[in-house]
Amino acid sequence: MAGGEKICKWFYVCPMKSFFERGKLDKYWIENFCFREGKGCRRYELEEKGIYHPDNMLPSGEIDKTL
Numbered sequence: 001m002a003g004g005e006k007i008c009k010w011f012y013v014c015p016m017k018s019f020f021e022r023g024k025l026d027k028y029w030i031e032n033f034c035f036r037e038g039k040g041c042r043r044y045e046l047e048e049k050g051i052y053h054p055d056n057m058l059p060s061g062e063i064d065k066t067l
């Protein structure tokens with residue numbers, strides 16, 4: 001991680017982290033959302049509101065059926 005980047009507070013419990021570690025998720029998502037405090041992440045917004053969202057929903061809000 002470069003300086004100034006901050007990890008999303010949900011990172012350690014987020015399924016995106018596990019998908020990434022299993023080689024199933026492009027690091028694009030981790031670098032552009034999870035390491036930027038979750039800014040703009042749809043999962044983050046729904047998590048904050050306590051609204052259900054499936055594990056295979058990407059930070060963009062799209063569903064990735066390969067996950």
Ligand code: SF4
Binds near residue numbers: 010011014
């Ligand atoms: S996918 Fe979203 S909610 Fe999950 S860790 Fe990354 S930024 Fe946070």
